[in-house]
Amino acid sequence: MRVATTPTKGAEPPATRHPAPILPAATGAVTVCHRTATAERTPPRPCGSGGWNNPNTDNRKGRQTVMNNKSYRIILVLAAGMLSALNSAYGAAGIVGSKHDFSSQAWAKNEICIVCHTPHNANTSIADAPLWNHTMTAASFTVYASGTMNATPGAPDGASKLCLSCHDGTVAVDSYGGANGTTIMTGNALIGTDLRNDHPVSFVYDDSLASTDGGLHSPTSRDSGLGGTVDAKMLISHKMQCSSCHDVHNTAGIGKMLLKSNEGSALCLTCHNK
Numbered sequence: 001m002r003v004a005t006t007p008t009k010g011a012e013p014p015a016t017r018h019p020a021p022i023l024p025a026a027t028g029a030v031t032v033c034h035r036t037a038t039a040e041r042t043p044p045r046p047c048g049s050g051g052w053n054n055p056n057t058d059n060r061k062g063r064q065t066v067m068n069n070k071s072y073r074i075i076l077v078l079a080a081g082m083l084s085a086l087n088s089a090y091g092a093a094g095i096v097g098s099k100h101d102f103s104s105q106a107w108a109k110n111e112i113c114i115v116c117h118t119p120h121n122a123n124t125s126i127a128d129a130p131l132w133n134h135t136m137t138a139a140s141f142t143v144y145a146s147g148t149m150n151a152t153p154g155a156p157d158g159a160s161k162l163c164l165s166c167h168d169g170t171v172a173v174d175s176y177g178g179a180n181g182t183t184i185m186t187g188n189a190l191i192g193t194d195l196r197n198d199h200p201v202s203f204v205y206d207d208s209l210a211s212t213d214g215g216l217h218s219p220t221s222r223d224s225g226l227g228g229t230v231d232a233k234m235l236i237s238h239k240m241q242c243s244s245c246h247d248v249h250n251t252a253g254i255g256k257m258l259l260k261s262n263e264g265s266a267l268c269l270t271c272h273n274k
């Protein structure tokens with residue numbers, strides 16, 4: 001299962017929410033996650049479950065020793081061609097050049113990860129915040145509620161709180177590493193602190209909720225289509241979070257950084273039995 005915590009929101013919907021970016025889109029080079037060919041891009045997380053290459057199983061290693069340099073190079077060129085074909089169908093996969101690549105901004109020190117993560121002195125105040133470096137939101141949120149909801153969303157926690165530390169508009173995008181930035185998000189990507197109009201997040205989605213609700217698939221047996229069950233691949237510490245639908249690193253290169261395509265509402269139907 002993925003690791004994260006609790007809280008808040010979801011949003012999905014309306015096709016009408018595209019905003020006007022305030023930040024110049026980083027232009028971008030296509031990223032190719034190193035081991036990522038088609039078969040390996042199924043898992044929602046980059047480069048294997050944890051996002052790391054496993055030196056013991058990475059079969060490219062053995063091949064290199066067997067092939068001479070020239071044939072290896074030809075294969076690389078072919079592979080690169082196939083990947084760019086894929087990328088043009090899906091959009092560039094990976095964080096490089098995505099809306100979360102701020103490296104072209106003067107304040108980002110030509111780096112990508114640093115705006116959100118740091119190898120040292122990370123903020124440990126939020127559960128499931130991996131080596132977090134961005135200033136955390138202190139806002140209070142109004143959460144989704146409805147007469148037909150069975151779950152009770154709590155205040156945004158875990159990964160959702162991390163997202164909202166830029167997407168609620170109370171913290172500047174360039175406030176990280178202890179520095180106070182000034183670039184506040186605007187436009188459609190701005191979710192705000194009123195989450196009543198967004199898909200609920202930050203609540204446990206388990207088999208008991210599925211059976212009470214009657215219109216949800218069992219998260220522990222439903223295949224997510226991402227290489228494991230809904231619980232394993234879409235929930236974090238068994239909770240619905242922003243990351244249940246989105247991949248902040250844009251690993252698969254699907255529009256709106258979705259975990260999987262929503263064509264035919266496939267994303268929604270992964271969980272909802274309608």
Ligand code: HEC
Binds near residue numbers: 014188262
């Ligand atoms: C249940 C699935 C789901 C959850 C949970 C969810 N989203 Fe989304 N989100 C979507 C879908 C689907 C879209 C694309 C909608 C479209 O293209 O009209 C989207 C679009 C977006 C956009 C792009 C808006 C635009 O028009 O440019 C942002 C930003 C976003 N979501 C942020 C978040 C944040 C932050 C959270 C958590 C607080 C979250 N989402 C939770 C499904 C979800």
Ligand code: HEC
Binds near residue numbers: 099159162242256
């Ligand atoms: C460091 C600040 C920051 C954090 C943290 C952050 N985002 Fe974003 N996100 C942005 C900015 C800035 C944009 C671009 C806004 C624009 O173009 O106007 C963006 C864009 C997006 C988009 C639109 C992508 C597209 O291609 O249109 C989605 C979806 C999104 N973010 C989801 C998330 C989710 C989910 C999380 C947490 C898991 C998250 N973001 C965390 C700053 C952040």
Ligand code: HEC
Binds near residue numbers: 050051115129159
């Ligand atoms: C815009 C913010 C943002 C940027 C930029 C970003 N990350 Fe993350 N990252 C997150 C969030 C939020 C999570 C935890 C929630 C999740 O997985 O959705 C996370 C989780 C992770 C994790 C642990 C879970 C996993 O997916 O493996 C690793 C490792 C990671 N990031 C590495 C990186 C690296 C390396 C970079 C730079 C190339 C990077 N991230 C850039 C926001 C970001």
Ligand code: HEC
Binds near residue numbers: 147150151216
């Ligand atoms: C990862 C699983 C998952 C995905 C993907 C997902 N949902 Fe949900 N959704 C849930 C859960 C769990 C609830 C809480 C249901 C409850 O407690 O009654 C929920 C709640 C809702 C609700 C509120 C129900 C109410 O009674 O008020 C709506 C509407 C909804 N989802 C629509 C969507 C749409 C549309 C999509 C696709 C864009 C989507 N969901 C994607 C899991 C998911």
